[in-house]
Amino acid sequence: MFDPRPAPDTSSSAVAVPLGAGIPGLDGRADRGTSRMAGQMAALEMAVSGAPLGEVLDQLVRTAQQFAGDGARATLFRVDPHAPVLRFTAGAGMSEAYTRVVDGFPIHPSSPSCGLVAFIGEAVIVRDVTADANWAPHLDLAREHGIAACWSFPIRSVGRVLGTLALYHRAPRAPDAAEAESLGMLARTAALVLERHQDAEERRRAQEALRASEERLRLTIEAAELGIWEHDVPGGRLHLDARARDCYAASAEDVGMDEVVARVHPDDRARLGGEMAAAMDPARRASVATEYRVEHPDGETRWLRVQGRVEFSGPGADARPLRGVGAVQDITAHKRAQEERERLIEAERHAWAQAARAAEVTSLVTTHLAEGVCMTDAEGRLTYMNPAAERILGWTQEELHGRILHDAVHYQRPDGRPFPMHECRLGQVLSEARPVMDFVDHWIRKDGSLVPLVTTCAPLLAEGRVLGAVLSMHDDTARRTGEAERERLLEAEHAARAEAEAANRAKTEFLAVMSHELRTPLNAIGGYTELLEMGIHGVVTDAQRTALERIQLSQRHLLGLINEVLNYAKLETGTVRYDVDNVRVQEMLSSVAGLVEPQARARRLALVIRPAPPELAVRADGEKLRQILVNLLGNAIKFTDGGGRVEVTCARNGDRVQLAVRDTGIGIPADKLETIFEPFVQVRSDLTRTAEGTGLGLAISRDLARGMDGDLSVESTPGQGSTFTLTLPAADVAG
Numbered sequence: 001m002f003d004p005r006p007a008p009d010t011s012s013s014a015v016a017v018p019l020g021a022g023i024p025g026l027d028g029r030a031d032r033g034t035s036r037m038a039g040q041m042a043a044l045e046m047a048v049s050g051a052p053l054g055e056v057l058d059q060l061v062r063t064a065q066q067f068a069g070d071g072a073r074a075t076l077f078r079v080d081p082h083a084p085v086l087r088f089t090a091g092a093g094m095s096e097a098y099t100r101v102v103d104g105f106p107i108h109p110s111s112p113s114c115g116l117v118a119f120i121g122e123a124v125i126v127r128d129v130t131a132d133a134n135w136a137p138h139l140d141l142a143r144e145h146g147i148a149a150c151w152s153f154p155i156r157s158v159g160r161v162l163g164t165l166a167l168y169h170r171a172p173r174a175p176d177a178a179e180a181e182s183l184g185m186l187a188r189t190a191a192l193v194l195e196r197h198q199d200a201e202e203r204r205r206a207q208e209a210l211r212a213s214e215e216r217l218r219l220t221i222e223a224a225e226l227g228i229w230e231h232d233v234p235g236g237r238l239h240l241d242a243r244a245r246d247c248y249a250a251s252a253e254d255v256g257m258d259e260v261v262a263r264v265h266p267d268d269r270a271r272l273g274g275e276m277a278a279a280m281d282p283a284r285r286a287s288v289a290t291e292y293r294v295e296h297p298d299g300e301t302r303w304l305r306v307q308g309r310v311e312f313s314g315p316g317a318d319a320r321p322l323r324g325v326g327a328v329q330d331i332t333a334h335k336r337a338q339e340e341r342e343r344l345i346e347a348e349r350h351a352w353a354q355a356a357r358a359a360e361v362t363s364l365v366t367t368h369l370a371e372g373v374c375m376t377d378a379e380g381r382l383t384y385m386n387p388a389a390e391r392i393l394g395w396t397q398e399e400l401h402g403r404i405l406h407d408a409v410h411y412q413r414p415d416g417r418p419f420p421m422h423e424c425r426l427g428q429v430l431s432e433a434r435p436v437m438d439f440v441d442h443w444i445r446k447d448g449s450l451v452p453l454v455t456t457c458a459p460l461l462a463e464g465r466v467l468g469a470v471l472s473m474h475d476d477t478a479r480r481t482g483e484a485e486r487e488r489l490l491e492a493e494h495a496a497r498a499e500a501e502a503a504n505r506a507k508t509e510f511l512a513v514m515s516h517e518l519r520t521p522l523n524a525i526g527g528y529t530e531l532l533e534m535g536i537h538g539v540v541t542d543a544q545r546t547a548l549e550r551i552q553l554s555q556r557h558l559l560g561l562i563n564e565v566l567n568y569a570k571l572e573t574g575t576v577r578y579d580v581d582n583v584r585v586q587e588m589l590s591s592v593a594g595l596v597e598p599q600a601r602a603r604r605l606a607l608v609i610r611p612a613p614p615e616l617a618v619r620a621d622g623e624k625l626r627q628i629l630v631n632l633l634g635n636a637i638k639f640t641d642g643g644g645r646v647e648v649t650c651a652r653n654g655d656r657v658q659l660a661v662r663d664t665g666i667g668i669p670a671d672k673l674e675t676i677f678e679p680f681v682q683v684r685s686d687l688t689r690t691a692e693g694t695g696l697g698l699a700i701s702r703d704l705a706r707g708m709d710g711d712l713s714v715e716s717t718p719g720q721g722s723t724f725t726l727t728l729p730a731a732d733v734a735g
């Protein structure tokens with residue numbers, strides 16, 4: 001019900017009707033009222049049973065039209081929800097042309113009838129359209145459609161107008177109070193129907209929105225692979241959805257909290273305990289956002305990310321935690337990827353550090369190399385040059401950096417002709433990706449001078465692609481100078497040796513000639529002395545005989561000396577012949593023993609010749625072997641004082657036979673052990689009576705031994721004795 005109010009001043013004939021005034025009387029209009037009620041009820045029933053809105057409203061419009069009678073026509077407009085205009089919704093008896101015109105009519109104080117009603121929210125009765133100011137601009141339309149009077153009623157909901165119900169009459173006319181009340185009732189019924197419809201619409205939209213948002217949430221949870229958990233704090237139970245169950249490898253949908261806690265990795269348990277306590281503490285009410293590991297019964301460790309919140313019994317600090325809810329996500333793959341990424345970053349960092357170190361070492365090495373080292377890029381531009389290369393070429397690295405090396409140091413041949421890069425070996429190394437070793441090339445120094453360099457050039461390759469080249473070089477001049485110097489020295493040495501050899505030969509020849517020249521008169525001295533001694537030139541007195549004996553002794557000594565000198569000279573000139581044969585050692589030793597025994601006896605020495613196995617033999621010239629042994633035994637006897645001992649032993653050692661002459665004599669100082677084998681060397685000439693030695697015996701003996709593919713060596717301890725060992729090739733003879 002709304003208050004009857006006068007219509008706003010529109011200077012029209014329209015009047016606002018006091019709708020609550022009339023009550024249907026018992027006259028003929030009672031039937032109209034009954035059928036109006038029936039139509040109204042039918043519309044409501046239709047609405048309740050879910051008939052389409054259009055049909056329900058049509059029913060109401062038809063009821064209104066019938067009620068108005070008198071050929072009246074009715075129309076229902078709804079307020080456009082998006083613009084201040086009316087929309088034709090249902091009509092009975094109005095032409096389509098009219099409908100088209102009025103659809104979209106503005107809701108405005110100057111609009112005729114319905115537009116005005118929708119604006120003011122109250123019924124407007126226009127008894128005669130021609131007398132209504134708002135209808136004035138639309139009289140053609142009214143005429144065209146036979147509209148003389150128009151009664152408009154608002155269809156109102158709480159606080160707003162949903163639409164209008166209009167009745168058009170062909171003759172000017174106003175409703176009485178009962179008519180106005182009935183039509184107002186129909187308009188209110190229409191409001192009910194529209195409200196109900198709108199409610200249903202809104203409910204449907206809300207439900208749809210809810211369904212859509214639930215679907216979105218489900219998809220989000222699904223996409224994020226989130227599991228949902230719910231913690232009944234007082235009951236100590238945990239409710240898990242399927243995915244959450246997978247995360248924890250839980251045995252059921254509903255599990256005890258202890259089952260889940262037992263799965264948590266021991267290293268994460270204490271931290272998680274602290275975080276849960278903070279979330280359960282009503283004073284802190286921390287939200288849960290954590291990551292931890294759980295151990296599945298199959299032995300696999302999973303990383304979980306858990307988020308959630310705990311609800312409390314009330315707002316205060318003494319509230320009890322009731323329920324925790326949240327999401328859990330398996331982030332194992334993510335964690336592994338992260339670990340892998342960290343590992344890769346670490347590996348890369350390590351590789352860089354190593355590369356930096358390698359570069360440092362390379363630079364350190366090349367910096368201190370005497371060899372020049374240059375590097376170029378793939379186009380042959382200099383990228384590096386070590387100090388040695390700077391020294392050799394006279395350029396600094398800064399000066400050549402980025403320049404084509406060939407153009408800077410290689411542009412011309414030694415004869416002045418230009419030298420193109422494609423003919424240069426560096427160019428070939430870069431284009432063919434093959435190394436070139438040790439070629440000698442002339443390089444042009446900064447001052448224009450040429451320097452011959454021995455160069456090796458190798459490509460720097462990465463996956464088969466040439467990145468550049470590395471060149472090592474050294475100055476060939478030095479090598480050439482060195483070679484020349486070596487040759488000069490070699491020549492000088494040859495010359496010196498030839499000279500020495502010539503001098504030696506001359507000396508030997510001189511000795512040979514001299515010895516020979518001396519021997520003849522000495523032999524004559526010997527011969528004539530013998531003749532005198534034999535008394536051929538008269539009787540010889542005792543004194544003369546003694547003198548003659550002395551002359552003979554001296555003559556023999558001198559002759560022996562000269563013979564040895566002659567022998568040595570012969571050895572030196574290489575004119576000695578060796579008649580090598582198998583010589584049985586035992587036979588040789590026996591014959592030599594016979595020669596030296598008188599001498600040993602005279603000096604009261606024990607001479608021991610150890611018997612050799614009968615089959616033991618050597619390859620030697622018998623005469624020369626005897627000469628060596630006599631010399632060694634003679635020396636042993638000579639340099640051993642009376643009461644001493646001289647011993648000869650022999651032994652086979654592989655394909656060699658060793659004959660050792662050992663004495664207990666004065667011995668030889670260590671520093672003389674080698675020199676005694678040189679000619680004319682005597683350890684102490686004062687000890688060696690000149691009549692008994694020349695200093696040539698050992699020199700001759702060693703030369704003879706070596707001439708027979710043997711050797712002679714000595715070991716001695718001064719004051720204790722010496723051992724001379726003669727080694728000769730063994731001979732295989734039958735026993």
Ligand code: ADP
Nearest residue numbers: 635636639667676682683693694695696697698
């Ligand atoms: P020499 O005619 O003087 O014996 P050798 O060449 O035979 O000439 O010996 C050279 C020197 O070697 C001897 O003068 C002596 O000093 C030393 N010598 C040789 N044999 C012995 C030995 N058995 N004991 C000590 N000294 C020896």
